[in-house]
Amino acid sequence: MTLLTIKDLQFSYSERGDFTLSVPRFELNQGERVALIGPNGAGKTTLLQIISLLQRPDKGNILYDGGEIKSRADILNYHRSTAFVPQRPSLYNRSVQDNVAIGLKIRNISPDEISERVDGMLKALKIGHLANRNALSISGGEARRVMLARALVLNPKILFLDEPFADLDEPVRRSIIEDTLPILSGSGCATVFVTHNQDETYQLASRFMVLIKGRIIQSGTAYEIFGNPASKEVAEFIGIRNIIPAEITGNDNDMLRLSLSDSIHFLYSGAKPDTNKVLCLIPPESITIATDPPQLHSSARNTLQGTIKKVIPSRYMVWLEIDCNGVHLTASVTHQSVRELGLSAGKPISVLIKATAIQLLPLT
């Protein structure tokens, strides 16, 4: 059942002249968990503030539970059915317990019930020991827990989270997510959350919406978005570093033949797009690197010879920038592979790409 509907939403920033947030339609179903993702400055936080009625749009209608929100009383009722967790730690200068209780006090719940619910929530989020501490004296991770507790204790119909786990160390972030997920699942409340680009938070979402330059470009499950980006911008945002213009020049045993340059050709096995001019998307993790003749042990249909230009280590993997006769590719390999294969700048290598790993976008 649809809980929230937004129609014809328009918002322009006074300080960002040409930027407009424009959402023709947004629907949120009961119990659904939607992640708003997109690059910095795409308008994610603004959209979240508008749908949580903390920012007035220039235009648009918001329907909650079938009725349009118009009057002050509607807004108050909406705020009392929902909860918002902001991006920055924002706690009142009072005890942790009072911070968590404040929304219940506003709703005039009886003191006995408040104390019972607050105690339960503090325990569930593992901050019971902080109950009497002043909220301004606790750590960043603890502050996030208090903010989540303050929102979840209200049993909201909709929970809005603005980058709820930003600026936290990965273990802290993971442990907060682990403790929050069962409460969220148990309460069955719908959730809309903004997240920049943190893989751990993706497990919270049942649906993703990609917002780029104020427009929702794509909406769908993780597999739909990450496995099949709808545009160049979405592909760039989700980290497909190899986006190369190509042309469909023919067929080869049920596969399409793509020309990336005069000398580089790929085989592609997938649906043929409407146009012959395409963008060829190759995720860095689907490129395999070999230092010996690869034909012996690979099912990959596309093999290129290239030279490593740059080796860029990062936390989880190593990025390799490779030049294959004028076509530049970025591949990701493990630290172990770099060590075992002795990969370094200037080293000649073979690049293997499966025909199924390539995705095509019509070039517009």
Add this chain to the structure above:
Amino acid sequence: MNEIFDIVRTSLEVSGLSLIIAGVIGIPLGVIVGLSRFRGRKWLIALVNTGMGLPPVLVGLVVVMMMGRSGPLGFLGLLYSRTAMVIAQTIIALPLVTAFTIAGIQKIDPELIRQTVSLGATRLQFFRIIIQEARLTILVALMAGFGSIISEVGAVMMVGGNIRGETTVLTTGILQSTRMGMFNQALILGGVLLAISFIVNLALTLIQQKRTDHY
């Protein structure tokens, strides 16, 4: 001794009542100005800030002109009364209380203000929560207001007239005793003035530093 006691009581009554009135007007005014965005807001804040340095004699002059026999409020016959003194001291304390409150409210993180709205607070609940959040600065506002009027001499002298047993307060009492060569009495009044200032500020500081558990 009785006279000293009367003077102390008059001082406390006049300045205490003035502070209460200045607080009742200045705190809500400061909260509203601190939170809202309207045209001319910066001008208003600049005006209030200027008011913090209002010379008491100037306030005295204006109140005398308004309440003097030929002034527009002369028919009330309030000049040289405690009421006139309360009016003058309220005018002196009001900008201080308002300006400090504005500063305190502006210091609150806008995210926290948004959070309070998102929690579904009614207007009254919202004001209570915000005032409580700014409570430390608001107490500073009251201390500053009280300090400015309990020790002020120009305005009370002009509008109260320093009538013995009626409108003499600690400061005007010190002035009078000194003029009459009664240095001992002047020193006693001075000591009492300092003691009152200390006790009131101590009490407010204790409240300020106390942990509050409710909204």
